[in-house]
Amino acid sequence: MKQLAKSLLVAVLIAPAVGNAQSLLTFDGQPTQQQAPSLDYTFIPNGHGGLIWNNFGVLNGAIRPAGEGYHAGVVSPNNVAFNFNGDPASIAVASGVFDLNSAYMVLALNLDTPLTIRVQGLVASTVLYDNSYTVFRTAPTLINFNYVGVDRVTFVSSPNQQFAMDNLVVTVPEPSTIGLLTASVAC
Numbered sequence: 001m002k003q004l005a006k007s008l009l010v011a012v013l014i015a016p017a018v019g020n021a022q023s024l025l026t027f028d029g030q031p032t033q034q035q036a037p038s039l040d041y042t043f044i045p046n047g048h049g050g051l052i053w054n055n056f057g058v059l060n061g062a063i064r065p066a067g068e069g070y071h072a073g074v075v076s077p078n079n080v081a082f083n084f085n086g087d088p089a090s091i092a093v094a095s096g097v098f099d100l101n102s103a104y105m106v107l108a109l110n111l112d113t114p115l116t117i118r119v120q121g122l123v124a125s126t127v128l129y130d131n132s133y134t135v136f137r138t139a140p141t142l143i144n145f146n147y148v149g150v151d152r153v154t155f156v157s158s159p160n161q162q163f164a165m166d167n168l169v170v171t172v173p174e175p176s177t178i179g180l181l182t183a184s185v186a187c
Contacts, residue, residue: 020171020172020173020174021171021172021174022099022101022169022170022171023049023050023169023170023171023172024167024168024169025048025049025081025167025168025169025170026075026076026079026166026167027044027058027079027080027081027166027168028076028077028078028079030042030044030045030048030058030079032058032059032060032079040059040060040063041057041058041059041060041082042057042058042059043056043057043058043084044056044057044058044081049168049170049172050093050098050170050172050173050174051091051092051093051098051170051172052091052092052093052094053089053091054089054090054091054092055083055084055087055088055089055090056081056082056083056084056089056091057081057082057083057084058079058080058081058082059079059080059082060078060079061073061074061078061079061080061164061166062074062077062078063078067110067137068108068109068110068137069106069107069108069109069110069136069137069138069163069164070082070106070108070109070164072106072137072138072139072140073104073105073106073108073140073164073165073166074166075104075140075166075167076166076167079166080164080165080166081164081165081166081168082108082162082163082164082165083155083157083162083163084162085162086157086159086160086161086162087160088154088155088156088157089154089155090152090153090154090155091152091153091170092151092152092153093151093152093172093173096151096173097123097149097150097151097173098150098151098170098171098172098173099146099147099148099149099150099170099171100119100121100145100146100147100150100153100170101144101145101146101147101169101170101171102142102143102144102145102146102167102168102169103142103143103145103165103166103167103168103169104140104141104142104143104165104166104167105117105133105135105140105141105143105163105164105165106135106136106137106139106140106141106163106164106165107135107136107137107161107162107163107164108137108161108162108163108164109137109161109162110137111137111161112137113159114134114135114136115134115135115136115157115158115159115161115163116132116133116134116157116158117132117133117134117135117155117156117157117158117163118130118131118132118154118155118156118157118158119131119132119133119143119145119147119153119154119155119156120153120154120156121145121147121150121152121153122150122151122152122153122154123149123150123151123152124151128147128149128150129145129147129150131145135163140164140166
């Protein structure tokens with residue numbers, strides 16, 4: 001019986017986040033701090049959208065120069081997320097899995113060459129999804145990831161440049177759902 005309970009618990013934790021709330025993260029409710037004239041940014045706090053954020057910031061793209069991708073990448077006014085210093089960034093959940101559905105992405109800076117963003121979806125250390133997407137500075141690209149049942153997603157840009165992201169859609173299990181499923185399996 002204990003082996004069956006363990007097997008069911010593992011199945012629950014790696015199953016897609018079916019029936020949970022799909023969230024549209026616009027980053028517009030995130031406060032930013034004035035760092036310098038027309039540079040208004042801060043780190044995205046853990047817990048935003050039920051996720052753990054690593055190396056992601058948020059800034060007001062609407063106040064950036066019109067030629068920048070930060071400005072062009074604003075889908076819902078005014079904020080966009082971005083990867084600090086062009087370094088790899090990731091999102092994850094504390095327990096269970098989530099679905100990475102879609103996002104609008106754009107090359108953030110004034111470069112005329114396209115940017116490739118490698119996006120990997122993982123469970124523990126196993127790579128389930130590994131795709132590269134090309135984005136440009138002049139307009140955001142809607143990327144339909146459809147990464148189902150992952151616990152971490154990494155974003156790596158090539159060349160090492162900043163990208164901006166808006167209207168991220170994820171399906172994250174509600175904490176009460178994970179607790180109920182775990183409790184029912186343990187019985």
